[in-house]
Structure formats: structure tokens, C-alpha cells
Amino acid sequence: MYTQALNEKDPNAGKDKAEDPVLEARFQARVDEEMRIEPNDWMPAAYRRTLQRQIAQHAHSEVIGMQPEGNWLTRSPSLKRKAILLAKIQDEAGHGLYLYSAAETLGISREEMESQLLSGKARYSSIFNYPTLNWADMGAIGWLVDGAAIMNQIPLCRCSYGPYARAMVRVCKEESFHQRQGYDIMMQMAKGTPEQKAMAQDALNRTWWPSIMMFGPHDSDSSHSEQSMAWKIKRFSNDDLRQRFINATVPQAEYLGLTIPDPDLKFNEETGNWESGPIDWDEFKRVLAGNGPCNHQRLSTRQKAVAEGEWVRDAAAAHAAKVAARAANKEEAA
Ligand code: 3HC
Numbered sequence: 001m002y003t004q005a006l007n008e009k010d011p012n013a014g015k016d017k018a019e020d021p022v023l024e025a026r027f028q029a030r031v032d033e034e035m036r037i038e039p040n041d042w043m044p045a046a047y048r049r050t051l052q053r054q055i056a057q058h059a060h061s062e063v064i065g066m067q068p069e070g071n072w073l074t075r076s077p078s079l080k081r082k083a084i085l086l087a088k089i090q091d092e093a094g095h096g097l098y099l100y101s102a103a104e105t106l107g108i109s110r111e112e113m114e115s116q117l118l119s120g121k122a123r124y125s126s127i128f129n130y131p132t133l134n135w136a137d138m139g140a141i142g143w144l145v146d147g148a149a150i151m152n153q154i155p156l157c158r159c160s161y162g163p164y165a166r167a168m169v170r171v172c173k174e175e176s177f178h179q180r181q182g183y184d185i186m187m188q189m190a191k192g193t194p195e196q197k198a199m200a201q202d203a204l205n206r207t208w209w210p211s212i213m214m215f216g217p218h219d220s221d222s223s224h225s226e227q228s229m230a231w232k233i234k235r236f237s238n239d240d241l242r243q244r245f246i247n248a249t250v251p252q253a254e255y256l257g258l259t260i261p262d263p264d265l266k267f268n269e270e271t272g273n274w275e276s277g278p279i280d281w282d283e284f285k286r287v288l289a290g291n292g293p294c295n296h297q298r299l300s301t302r303q304k305a306v307a308e309g310e311w312v313r314d315a316a317a318a319h320a321a322k323v324a325a326r327a328a329n330k331e332e333a334a
Contacts, residue, residue: 019044031232036162039105047231050224051161052106054233056113059099060124062092063117064298068132069141077135084181085138091174098171102163118303126284127210129292136189136196136203142182144204144211144249150175151245152215155235164233183252190256197257204253205261212276213284215242221281243273250274 023042030037037043066089073089076082100110116122127145132138153172159165189200216222216238228234236244246265253260264277286292 028230031160034232036165037160038162046227047233048106050228050231050233051164052103052108054224054228055099055103055106055164056108056116057123057125059096059103059113060117060122061128062096062099064124064128064302065145066092067298067301068128068130068294069138071132072135072138075135076138081138081185088142088178088181091178095171095174098167099164102161102167105163114306118299118306120290120299123288125214126287126292127214129287129295129298130206130210131294133206134199134203136185136199137207139182139185139189139200140203140207142178142180143186143252144182144207145214146175146178146182147249148211148214148245150179151241151248155241158232158235160232186256186258190258200256201258204258208261209280209283210287212242212246212279213287215239215245217281217284218279242276246274246276247272 024044027037027041027043027047030041037047069085069089069092073082073085076085100113103113104110113122117124127148132141150172153168153175156168157165157172159168186200186204189196191197216225219225219237219239222238225234225237229237250260250265262277264275266275267273268275287295290296
């Protein structure tokens, strides 16, 4: 780990534990002045831990998030749709890589993060523990899940931690393409045959509430929000982003001629907000506790992929070592 090695040479290394009030005040002042915190800057241990947790959770979500869509790759309705879906899934893998790299700058290795995921101890977004039952789910995921992800992630481009903020710029550009491809599928299905429209409505019915839950618990129940906002990791609260997402999405559903599965959804003229009915937080807690419809399947598929890919990683490492040794021999001979 190059970055860890650099951190050890930092004259302030080790002071994390002491939480020197002068350093802490200087750190907070930099954050308040909208200056970026970089890997070798002093930072409170809790800031480092919060970022390691959040970025790792985010990276795991991108990686596990490939599975519900991978389920439909071989059954895409046309070659064009298959190529687009494949490109989207590859983008998600890339996002995972940028994010693991950003987390590594905080002194945690990718191996450690991966082993936390594989052991079932790490979180990833609750949304990825639901099944994808028909082709329209590919549309609903792009439209709603990537749509919610963009709403949450655009503010992260201004996060106080430099490597995370910079990684998010490209991620958001790609998520924006993903959202459009999802909406495009929904448009095709919604204006298709009655059966196709019914598939689109079914996908919306199943994806809506899990998408709303993606933003996390209500602000009053969010354990990390207050501190994360003071550190400018988060720029908006969970409820604020959820409300913005609902406001943006309701007219899109109307345009599709589909119905949002919330009988209590109503427009408040005074606030200009679409107010949602109650969210089933028991369901959210069940999924977080590992008891969602696909938690077991998603984790075991990942464990299997890592185990079965071991020989590929070993072969790639052996090849890289051979190439490096050959280059070193050539240099010596010259
Ligand atoms: N799924 C699983 N766990 C969740 C969650 C969700 N949707 N929302 C909140 N939680 C967990 C938190 O991780 C925390 O648990 P912990 O203390 O054990 O770690 C607990 O619930 C309390 O929630 P908080 O609101 O206090 O937690 P945060 O301040 O971390 O806020 C968050 C939660 C808004 C999801 C925040 O972590 C965040 O902004 N993360 C970065 C974005 C992200 O993770 N996106 C994943 C979306 S999927 C994606 O991008 C793939 C795309 O291609 C579709």
C-alpha cells in the first residue's frame, strides 16, 4: 500500500488517536472553508473510519449491483439491448474499482474490504437484495435505482475528501447514462402491448419502495448524518435527497402512463413536494439484517465468483511478474 507507506512518514502520524484539539480545529476550519482533505493530511480517526465505511459500502454496492442485471444478460430482447446492458454492468464494475481505490487512500486494503464483504459483515445497498423477475426490471433499475444513486451521488462530487469526490465525477456521468437507458426501456415497454405495459407496471410496483429506502433511514433515525454533514461528507440529509428524488420521479411516471404504487402519494401545494405514504422500515431492517429475498443468493454468488476466479488472478500476477523480470534482465544487459 503506497499510500499507507506515505502516511507513516507523516509527522502527524499516530496523532489520530490523541485527537489533538489544535489539529482537529485546523481540520474543521479547512472543511468549513470548502478546502479538500487529501490522503496525507491529518484527519480525525472518526472521519477516516466514516469514510472507509461509507466508501467501502458504496464500492460493495456497485459490485453486488451487477448481479440483478447480469441475470438478464442472456435473455435481453435484442443484440442492441444486450450490448447496452453489458456496457452498463461493466461500468458498475469500474465504479467498484475507483471506489475501492479511493478507500485504499485511507489506509484500508482492498483485500480487507473484500474479505469484509465476503464474510457477510459489510453492508451494501439494500436495493440489491431483491430479485429481477422480468425484462422491465432492467428498465426500472436504470430509471429508479440509478436515478436514486445519481441524486445521492451528485452531492458526493463536492464531498470534503478529495479522492472520493474526484472518483464520483466520472461515476455520476456514467450513472446518468444508465438512468436514461433505463427510462428508455420503460418508455418502450409502456407504449408497447398491454402485456408489455403490465410488465413495466409490475417492475415499478416492485422497485419503487426499495428505491425510496436506498436513501437510508429518516433523518431522525440516521446515526451518521449529523456528523457526516458537519464534515461535509454528506451535503444533504437522507430525507432531503429522498424528497428531491420523489419530486423528480413522479412526473416521469406520469409521462410513462404508469402508477406509482403509493395510494397515499399526494402533492402539497404549499411546499411544492410530492408527499409519500409511510415507508415500511421493518422491511428495510429485515434486508439489512440479511433476511431480504436475495441476500443469501447475492453473497454466495460473489463468494463463488471470487473463489472460481482465483486461478485467473494468480495467472495474471505470474504473467506480470515474468514481464517485469524480463524487463529488469534487459535493463541489466544494456
Ligand atoms: N442499504 C444498506 N444499508 C443502509 C442503507 C441502504 N440503502 N442506507 C443506510 N444504511 C445503513 C448505513 O450504512 C448505516 O449502517 P452502519 O452504521 O452499520 O454502517 C445505517 O443504515 C444508518 O444509516 P445512516 O443514514 O446513518 O448512514 P450513512 O450516513 O452512511 O448514510 C447512505 C447512508 C446515504 C447510503 C450513505 O452511506 C451514502 O451516501 N453512501 C454512498 C452512496 C451509496 O452507497 N450508494 C449505493 C447506491 S448503489 C449504486 O451506486 C450502484 C448504482 O450503479 C446503481
